Amino acid sequence: MTANAVVQFLVFLVLLIGLALPLGAYMARVYNGEARMAQRLLSPIEHLFYRIACIRSDEEMPWTKYAANVVVFNVLGAFVVYLLQRTQAALPLNPAHLPNVPPEVSFNTAVSFATNTNWQTYSGETTMSYFTQMLGLGVQNFVSAATGMAVLIAFVRGLVRRRAESLGSFWVDLTRSTLYILLPLSFALAILLVSQGVVQTFSGSATAERLSPTMSNGHGVIEQVLALGPAASQIAIKQLGTNGGGFFNANSAHPFENPTPISNLLQLISILLIPTALCFTFGSMVRDRREGRAILSAMLVVFIPLLVATTVFEQRGNPILRGAGVDDVASAISSGGNMEGKEVRFGITSSALWAVATTAASNGSVNAMHDSFTPLGGLVPMWLIQLGEIIFGGVGSGLYGMLIYAIIAVFIAGLMVGRTPEYLGKKIEAYEIKMASLVILLPAAAVLIGTAVACLVPAGSAPIGNPGSHGFSEILYAFSSGANNNGSAFGGLTASGTFYATAIGLCMWIGRYWVIVPVLAIAGSLARKKVVPVGAGTFPTHTPLFVGLLVGTIALVGALTFIPALALGPIVEHLQLLAR
């Protein structure tokens, strides 16, 4: 790793935590209804929304109703996105005259954006009209992220409340997340991104007369058509909401989506900002900041070594190309390393940091093509996804996933000493552990079963883009990404066919709602319990010991579940590369 990489990573982490601290405190005030300044400004809109929608702002919902509302709202959202795609040819704001999107791609995309996955089986600039991007995809970018945050807050209420039957109101949590947090942050970020060169216009494209004509298929090409569009507004929420769906096909590798190292830094911080800040929000809401810091520490303990690993392997480059006469040594005038699929302005360091951040969080946007990473450089992002998107994770969803692991960790600790485990004073009993097991097992099962089926049927193996073990990695990555709601891809796999559009669509659905419902069930059960007073036998959950236990639990579950599959893909490929 270069010295520049070390300093760049440190500065990035300091900036991230420095910004997340105040945001975390602010979000705690928002959810407790104590953000006075912001409320003075925005509460007229908030209450207008409640009046129109017939919502009582003080309504309290039991977990069953909370969960039903989450599912109904999201199904409705997915349905609207589906309809918009199927009818976009007849709708306005379609300067490129794009046709209606085919049914299976529409289904996949609708589920993808409603579940905060943003897996893209389509190419942005040639498939979706501006109308679909704005009113369908753009809206889901906001409300799917807000859904994740709402579920997290309900879960935290379950931990905090005593002998309570309810978890708050989904409508209120959803509205506040969007109005007070996502919308203002996105607006500010969008303007900053435009200042760097991200496009934001409603004209379809610009046609340039090129400096030097080239020959293509026997014809001199002298023009370049530059696809434009209202990109900045969508990119801002794509990063802040851990969505990741790009405006253009190349996502944040496209110079109009991510033109400079500064725009890259802004987007990188945005990817992890809310998930980091929510750790502080959590500490503040449970009235013990040490608890939030312990969770964040566990995330960093996993994040930092994996970041170093990817950077080292990408910087080491590809021995096959070196043998062919390529100079891939880092110097003051070249980033060196494995540059296939990467942009010169980001080089190795900023691309590796992005790959690890975007897969630790369930963001899924890319500034370099993961399919072209070295075998082990690409293994890290894949494994981070498979851990269940809990190292930072999606906004809201990452932290509730992590808290489920905290419950499993105290359960294991309880087994070791023969005591009923407790987390934050709440007894963890058979019901909670059953539900927590579902949360961990269902997405993992979807990944492994999906991959196995795809390997067995021709429709699953035909669309592979690279031969050998790398082709298996493409399939494994696709199902990992779908079932854990990440959305990035080993893009060589052509996933727009009926098999993948349908299979990944189902995986995304399972990975989102079959997790949310048990999470809320645990919250409902915890809320009903009384708090056990802290005693000499209480296992504290804010100590380095607990952080170690939590990381150990995550690594153990992640390793046992996925290393056999990873051995067939990236690990074999790495050995093949070494054998040359």
Next chain:
Amino acid sequence: MQFILSTLRPAASLLMLFTGLTGVVYPLAVTGVAQALFPAQANGSLIEKDGKVLGSRLIGQPFDDVRSFFGRPSATSPAPYNASASAGSNLGPTNPVLAAAVRERIAALRSVDPSEAAVPVPVDLVTASGSGLDPHISPAAALYQVHRVAKARDLAEEDVRALVLEHVEERALGLFGEPRVNVLLLNRALDEVARRSASE
């Protein structure tokens, strides 16, 4: 019926309201402010001359003339640097197609400048970018081409090298991103220099 009223009504109304707010008002407001504050950037950072658009300073263009600096290989289809269909190659590291493509590119570079035959080629010059539209090459990749370009244009090598160094963009704040050279801007400047020295 009770369930439908108490769940569907708020769900549908909130979805509609948020569609209006985040799907219409938000992008329009961003567009309005962006066009007012940063019109050049918001419209694609276009290079214009005499009312004609000559490209964008952010988007690369293909060059295959030995008298110009070459940019990075591009995997867009149907033609390289198609700015309406960005794409990377997505070739895996052990894919023989990748190795063959790189060998071919190296051979092509060496055939137009045999004097460089023994020198390893900077990696970014023979690998495709993620977007297929990368406007930059590394300073190393630009310096590698100085000899060829100077000879083809009948210019002094030092002058061309100086022009390259003039066009090197450093890391942001000395820390973020990588040093790089914008190929389109460099080739435009080169044309300018050649025109001037021809008229002298």
